[in-house]
Amino acid sequence: MPTIVVDVMPKPEILDPQGKAIAGALPRLGFTGFAAVRQGRRFELTVEGEVTDEVLAQARQAAEDLLSNPVIEDVVNVTVLAEAAPAGEPVPAEDAEGQNA
Template sequence: MPTIVVDVMPKAELLDPQGKAVAGALARLGIDHFGGVRIGKRFELTVDGEVTDEVLATARQVADDILSNSVIEDVVSVEVVE
């Protein structure tokens, strides 16, 4: 069955306390390869049947309306993985 993956991230202009905490932990461990960390959400929608343009459009609408909070988050990708 095909799967549609939706990635949601905090808006770039907002603070990401979880990301800051992970960045601090990496620094304490001596890992200095990364300039920052942002933490988001990943949703996997399993599709019954074929992924048509209509199904993909519905997934995008669900991502915007239900899976993300448009005030503080952006839907950064909606893509089909097999």
């Protein structure tokens, strides 16, 4: 069954204490060269049947109305995991307006 992936991130003006904590831990663990970290959330919606433009539009609407808090978060990505793609590599899908989501 196809899967739609929705990524939600805090708006740039919102403080991200988890991201700051991770950014502070990275150099202590030997990971250098990273200036900042922002932590978001990922949702995977399993689709029954084919992913159509209507299904993508519903996923985007669900992301904006239910999966995110529009006051402090942005829906930054809505993609379809193609069956032929290697695991974990999203394939961009067009949203209801015909643009890459």
